Amino acid sequence: MTYAEKQRLMRDRAAALIEDGIVAYIIGWRETRFPDKTAVFFARDKDDAERLVWNEYAVPLTAKYMTGDRWPDGKIGVFARGCDSKAINRLISDNQIERENVYIIGLPCEGKSDDRCLTCRQKDPVAYDELLWEPDSASPTVAGRGRFFRTEEVEALGTQERFDYWEDVYSRCIRCYACRNICPVCTCRECYVDMHRTGFQGKRQDTAENRVFGVTRAFHVGDRCIECGECERACPMGLPILGQTQKIIKTVERLAGDYESGMSPDKENFLGKFDKDDKDAFM
Ligand code: SF4
Ligand code: SF4
Known part of the structure; x- marks a missing residue:
């Protein structure tokens, strides 16, 4: 699928979810005055949904923007790639958002035009309520640079x-x-x-x-x-x-051993663990 085809899917699905009352609004991306930059955008009706974009510059993380709405009037819709979904899991495990307040529309990612994606390990969403398109099997699931x-x-x-x-x-x-x-x-x-x-x-x-x-x-x-x-x-x-x-x-x-934060909404703080039987002398 092309970016334009995926963008069409996003706009149509966002409009339907808002009009059907499944979500109160949807967090995605819109164009800016810079052709190589997008901004996080809150779509609240079908006209807004037509402003949503999906291209190689849809880089900013959407998840953080949910934290300003702790008691939403309806579910918060959010478009989520691998990174966004990890952030959502993390926000849930840190008690910053409630899973039942969120509707996650998963977007398997192609990799974006930004250095932050150089060591991406999860292009495909790790949590979602629906996937808007299937992961591209021809696209590598991890970025080319070593993680560290x-x-x-x-x-x-x-x-x-x-x-x-x-x-x-x-x-x-x-x-x-x-x-x-x-x-x-x-x-x-x-x-x-x-x-x-x-x-x-x-x-x-x-x-x-x-x-x-x-x-x-x-x-x-x-x-x-x-x-x-x-x-x-x-x-x-x-x-x-x-x-x-x-x-x-x-x-x-x-x-x-293998550790990656945000892979599940479970509490998974390695550094926050407390064990009365810890063998360290200062305990
Ligand atoms: S890389 Fe880590 S520290 Fe930096 S913005 Fe993401 S979660 Fe925060
Ligand atoms: S590290 Fe960069 S973003 Fe953070 S406070 Fe310093 S200048 Fe600002």
Whole structure:
């Protein structure tokens, strides 16, 4: 099927679901004034449904946009590729949304025109109420780059070079918090960096303060990160922060075996586990 044929299916299905009252609205994508960019869009009627688009630039994650509607008037319809569906699972397991409030229209993805898709492991939705088209068997199910290539490039550096690498990254961070705002697993209603007195994190934008923010953010998302790469895509300074989070996931893999957040809505926090019989001395 071509993009145009799939887009037609999306528009028709969105209009039907809204008109039949199965969903209150549907979250998808619309065009922007930039030909190579789309924006997340809330379709609320059949005229809106005609504005939905599906093309190689339908890159942004839809799932995070559900978190603003905790008590929806009807089900929230959401178009979901592999990454979106992992984010939805994660939001359910983090108690941010209720499964019964969501209607997931699965879209097997072709791979989009963005670096965030370089290490995609799940192009096809891992959770859905209906699939709009069948996965393309001719299309590879995973992207060509190794999952942890970003992390491994930094691991290959010497100790001083690694320190310099991260000092350079943190010196360029402008603390705009776009990485936090777009992240589907960053869902605290009030983030500690927005509080007046944190005691350990100031408001200054300098390398030391930025480092505290960057490391804290990475550990906060830690094993819950679904590796969607939205944080890197949103960063206006082009900072390589996904590799930092994947370093934590790579360590979890070493300790726990195969691990991928968002593959099911079950509680699956590796770092959040508590066991009274833990053999670690400090317990
Ligand atoms: S890749 Fe970035 S935006 Fe996506 S879940 Fe992980 S930390 Fe959040
Ligand atoms: S999006 Fe980039 S510049 Fe903004 S706070 Fe995050 S790392 Fe820093």
